[in-house]
Amino acid sequence: MATKTIVAILLPAILVVLFARVTYNVYVAAVLTIILLFVSVYKGYANYPLIILLDLLSTAIGFLYAKHMLTKVKKSS
Numbered sequence: 001m002a003t004k005t006i007v008a009i010l011l012p013a014i015l016v017v018l019f020a021r022v023t024y025n026v027y028v029a030a031v032l033t034i035i036l037l038f039v040s041v042y043k044g045y046a047n048y049p050l051i052i053l054l055d056l057l058s059t060a061i062g063f064l065y066a067k068h069m070l071t072k073v074k075k076s077s
Contacts, residue, residue, distance in 0.1 A: 001048075008046070008054035012037060013062030020066035030063045 012033055019029030037055050040046050046055060 004046070004048070004051050005054065008051045009058055012055050012058040013065065016059055016062030017066045017069065020070060024070065026063055026067045026070060029066055030059060033059050033062070 015033045015036065016026070016029045019032050020026050023029055023032075037046070037052075037059065040055075041052060046052050
């Protein structure tokens with residue numbers, strides 16, 4: 001349970017930032033991450049409500065950070 005909690009806190013935010021760097025679109029990055037989260041819930045990897053909540057919060061934090069990062073990149077170019 002502790003490992004799943006740590007992964008739920010870190011991985012979705014990292015995925016959103018990674019996808020945003022690849023696609024240069026935070027909305028596409030968020031949708032891709034939410035699709036991956038949905039698949040993990042469907043497969044049974046995230047079977048606790050706390051893990052699902054942490055996944056969604058981490059996705060939101062990653063979305064905000066990626067949005068800030070992309071506006072910074074657009075200003076510098």
